[in-house]
Amino acid sequence: MRQVNAAGLLATLSVFATDVTAQDNAIVHDAEYYILEAQNGKVWAVEDEELDKKLSALREEYGAPPNIVHYMWDDQPPMAFGDPIYQQIRGYSTPHLNQLAEEGMQFSRMYTEPGCTPSRAAVLTGQNAIRTGTWEIGFPIEYTGLAAENVTLAEVLSAQGYATGFFGKQHLGDTEESYPINQGFDVAFWALYNQITSLYNKTGEGANAIVGMKEELLAENPYQLDRNFIQDDGFVFYMEGKKGEQAAEWRNGSQEIQDYNDFDTEGRKRAIDFIRQSAEADKPFYVAWWPLWMSFIPNPQKVTLQRGMVGESYQRVIEPDIALLRETLTDLGISENTLIVAMADNGPMTHNPPAGAGLGEGLFRGGKGDFTEGGVRVPAAALWPGVIEPGTYAADMIHETDLFTTFARLAGATQNIPTDRIIDGIDQTSLLLNGDTHGRRDHVFIYQGPDLAATVKDQFKIHWTSDDPGQAKSGLTAVYDLYNDHREANAIVVGGFHFKEPFKRMRARHELWKQKYPDRHHNRGPAYANLSNARPATLALSNPPADFDALPFDPLEFIDHLDQLPYELGEPGYGE
Missing domain, CATH: 3.40.720.10 (Alkaline Phosphatase, subunit A)
Structure with missing residues (x-):
C-alpha cells in the first residue's frame, strides 16, 4: 500500500480546510487556486490586512463604501x-x-x-x-x-x-x-x-426576418388546426x-x-x-x-x-x-x-x-x-x-x-x-x-450548456469535448497552449502528455465538490404572473382550454418535463 505523507497532505489542504469549507460561516469555494496557494506556501492574510487598511481609509475619506x-x-x-x-x-x-x-x-x-x-x-x-x-x-x-x-x-x-x-x-x-x-x-x-424580439412585429414578419408569427399578414392556411401554437398576443x-x-x-x-x-x-x-x-x-x-x-x-x-x-x-x-x-x-x-x-x-x-x-x-x-x-x-x-x-x-x-x-x-x-x-x-x-x-x-471551468467542455489552467487549456470523442476522452490531443495557439487549432501531443493527469485531478476535485453541493435546478411555473396591468391575452395564457378534471393528466404538467428534453438547441441566435 502506498504511504502518504500526512503532514504534506495537511499542508496542501490547510487553506482548503480553513477558507473553503462551510464551517464558521466561511464562503465555500470550489477553487483550484486555493490548493495552488497552499502548495506554493503563499499567505494572503498579510495582503488582505493591507487591503482592509486601504478600503477602510477610502471609506473614511468618502464617508461611505464605493x-x-x-x-x-x-x-x-x-x-x-x-x-x-x-x-x-x-x-x-x-x-x-x-x-x-x-x-x-x-x-x-x-x-x-x-x-x-x-x-x-x-x-x-x-x-x-x-x-x-x-x-x-x-x-x-x-x-x-x-x-x-x-x-x-x-x-x-x-x-x-x-x-x-x-x-x-x-x-x-x-x-x-x-x-x-x-x-x-x-x-x-x-x-x-x-x-x-426586435423582430417580433409586423415589420419582421413582412420582411421574412421571422416566419409564422404574425398570422394577420400571412396567407390563409386551410391545413392549420391549432391557432394557439405561438400565443404571441400574450407575450410580455x-x-x-x-x-x-x-x-x-x-x-x-x-x-x-x-x-x-x-x-x-x-x-x-x-x-x-x-x-x-x-x-x-x-x-x-x-x-x-x-x-x-x-x-x-x-x-x-x-x-x-x-x-x-x-x-x-x-x-x-x-x-x-x-x-x-x-x-x-x-x-x-x-x-x-x-x-x-x-x-x-x-x-x-x-x-x-x-x-x-x-x-x-x-x-x-x-x-x-x-x-x-x-x-x-x-x-x-x-x-x-x-x-x-x-x-x-x-x-x-x-x-x-x-x-x-x-x-x-x-x-x-x-x-x-x-x-x-x-x-x-x-x-x-x-x-x-x-x-x-x-x-x-x-x-x-467552461461549460457548454449542461456539459463541462473545457478547463483552463494558467495558459494551458484542455478540451473535454471534441469532434473526435475518442481523442477527447483520452486527452492525448486535447491540450492547447493559449499563448502560442490562441485559436486552439494545434493541440500539444508528445510535448503535453504530462498535462493529462493533472487536468484529470482538477476535474475529479471539481466533480467531488459538485457531489457535496449538487447543482440546483431552476423552477418551473406560470409566466408573467402577478402583473398589476395584465392584458386579457396575457391572462388567457393561464386559462385552461378544457376541463382539466375531465382529462387523464394535467396539461400543465409539461412544465415539469421541460428540463428532461434533449439539449439540442442548434446554432445560437443573437443574444443567446
Missing part, C-alpha cells in the same frame, strides 16, 4: 473597445468607452459564460450557471426563471444598506420569482428576453416595478420598432435618475445597467463606416450612456467614490449571424455558444479614479463570477454571501487596487 456601476452589453470580442487600431479595422469608434478604458484598467483575460442567460446569472449569483440551472437560453414563453432560492449580488449589497437598481436586459426568465424586484433590486426596468417583453410591489408591463405589449428602441432610451433616463436620487440621499448604490443596445431592424441612416449593427449601436446607445454616466457622476461629485466595470457578456455571434450585423470573429476562434476562447473571452475595463491606476493592463485571469465576491468585499458585505453553496467567484480586490500580477485566480 458606489458600483456594472455596465454590460452583448456579444463582443476582446479589443472591441479600448483599442483604436482594432476599431479602425472594424470601421467604427467608441471615444467615450475608450477614454474610460484609458483612464482605468483593462483586462486581457476576462472570462464569461458562453451565452447571455448563463452569463447574467453568473454575475448576479457568483456561481457558474450550471449550479443554478440557468445554462439554457430563454425565449418566450419559458415558464421558468432564476429561482427565489438563489442569493443575488443585489440581495447581498441591499442587506448592507446599498440602494440597488436594475435597468436593461435581464433575460433570466419570465416567472414571478425571477423578476429583479424579487431578486434584491429596489427598483427595476427590464427586458425579459433578448434582442431577437418589458416590465417595471419596485421591491415589495406588483410588477407592471411597460408599453402594453406593443413591440414595434419604436418601442424596442425607446426601451434603452427610457432605461438610460431611469438609471441616471436612480443614481441622482441615491447620491442625494447619501446612500451608496449598486446599478446593473445592461442595455439591449442592438436591434435586428437597424436604423436606415448610417453613422459609421462599418454600417453594421454593432458599430451603429455603439454610437446610438452605448456611447451616449457612458458619456452621460460619467458626466452625472462628475456633477454629483462622486466620481472618485464610484467603481465602473464595463464589459461584454460573452463572445460575438459567429455562427450564422444576421446580414449586416457586424458581428465578426475576433482574435480567438469561435463565438457565443462555444467553449473555445472566442465564446468566453470579452473586452472589459474598470474605472475608479484615484484608486485604480490609470492606463494599466491586467493579464491576470478573472471570471465574471469574481465580480460578485469582489463587489461584496468592496461594500463590506461578505458576511451576506451564502455559505450553504459553492461560490465560484473569487475576491479580486487585490487586482483592482494593486494591479497586474495581483490576481487570485489561475483557472476556469
Whole structure:
C-alpha cells in the first residue's frame, strides 16, 4: 500500500480546510487556486490586512463604501473597445468607452459564460450557471426563471444598506420569482428576453426576418388546426416595478420598432435618475445597467463606416450612456467614490449571424455558444479614479463570477454571501487596487450548456469535448497552449502528455465538490404572473382550454418535463 505523507497532505489542504469549507460561516469555494496557494506556501492574510487598511481609509475619506456601476452589453470580442487600431479595422469608434478604458484598467483575460442567460446569472449569483440551472437560453414563453432560492449580488449589497437598481436586459426568465424586484433590486426596468424580439412585429414578419408569427399578414392556411401554437398576443417583453410591489408591463405589449428602441432610451433616463436620487440621499448604490443596445431592424441612416449593427449601436446607445454616466457622476461629485466595470457578456455571434450585423470573429476562434476562447473571452475595463491606476493592463485571469465576491468585499458585505453553496467567484480586490500580477485566480471551468467542455489552467487549456470523442476522452490531443495557439487549432501531443493527469485531478476535485453541493435546478411555473396591468391575452395564457378534471393528466404538467428534453438547441441566435 502506498504511504502518504500526512503532514504534506495537511499542508496542501490547510487553506482548503480553513477558507473553503462551510464551517464558521466561511464562503465555500470550489477553487483550484486555493490548493495552488497552499502548495506554493503563499499567505494572503498579510495582503488582505493591507487591503482592509486601504478600503477602510477610502471609506473614511468618502464617508461611505464605493458606489458600483456594472455596465454590460452583448456579444463582443476582446479589443472591441479600448483599442483604436482594432476599431479602425472594424470601421467604427467608441471615444467615450475608450477614454474610460484609458483612464482605468483593462483586462486581457476576462472570462464569461458562453451565452447571455448563463452569463447574467453568473454575475448576479457568483456561481457558474450550471449550479443554478440557468445554462439554457430563454425565449418566450419559458415558464421558468432564476429561482427565489438563489442569493443575488443585489440581495447581498441591499442587506448592507446599498440602494440597488436594475435597468436593461435581464433575460433570466419570465416567472414571478425571477423578476429583479424579487431578486434584491429596489427598483427595476427590464427586458425579459433578448434582442431577437426586435423582430417580433409586423415589420419582421413582412420582411421574412421571422416566419409564422404574425398570422394577420400571412396567407390563409386551410391545413392549420391549432391557432394557439405561438400565443404571441400574450407575450410580455418589458416590465417595471419596485421591491415589495406588483410588477407592471411597460408599453402594453406593443413591440414595434419604436418601442424596442425607446426601451434603452427610457432605461438610460431611469438609471441616471436612480443614481441622482441615491447620491442625494447619501446612500451608496449598486446599478446593473445592461442595455439591449442592438436591434435586428437597424436604423436606415448610417453613422459609421462599418454600417453594421454593432458599430451603429455603439454610437446610438452605448456611447451616449457612458458619456452621460460619467458626466452625472462628475456633477454629483462622486466620481472618485464610484467603481465602473464595463464589459461584454460573452463572445460575438459567429455562427450564422444576421446580414449586416457586424458581428465578426475576433482574435480567438469561435463565438457565443462555444467553449473555445472566442465564446468566453470579452473586452472589459474598470474605472475608479484615484484608486485604480490609470492606463494599466491586467493579464491576470478573472471570471465574471469574481465580480460578485469582489463587489461584496468592496461594500463590506461578505458576511451576506451564502455559505450553504459553492461560490465560484473569487475576491479580486487585490487586482483592482494593486494591479497586474495581483490576481487570485489561475483557472476556469467552461461549460457548454449542461456539459463541462473545457478547463483552463494558467495558459494551458484542455478540451473535454471534441469532434473526435475518442481523442477527447483520452486527452492525448486535447491540450492547447493559449499563448502560442490562441485559436486552439494545434493541440500539444508528445510535448503535453504530462498535462493529462493533472487536468484529470482538477476535474475529479471539481466533480467531488459538485457531489457535496449538487447543482440546483431552476423552477418551473406560470409566466408573467402577478402583473398589476395584465392584458386579457396575457391572462388567457393561464386559462385552461378544457376541463382539466375531465382529462387523464394535467396539461400543465409539461412544465415539469421541460428540463428532461434533449439539449439540442442548434446554432445560437443573437443574444443567446
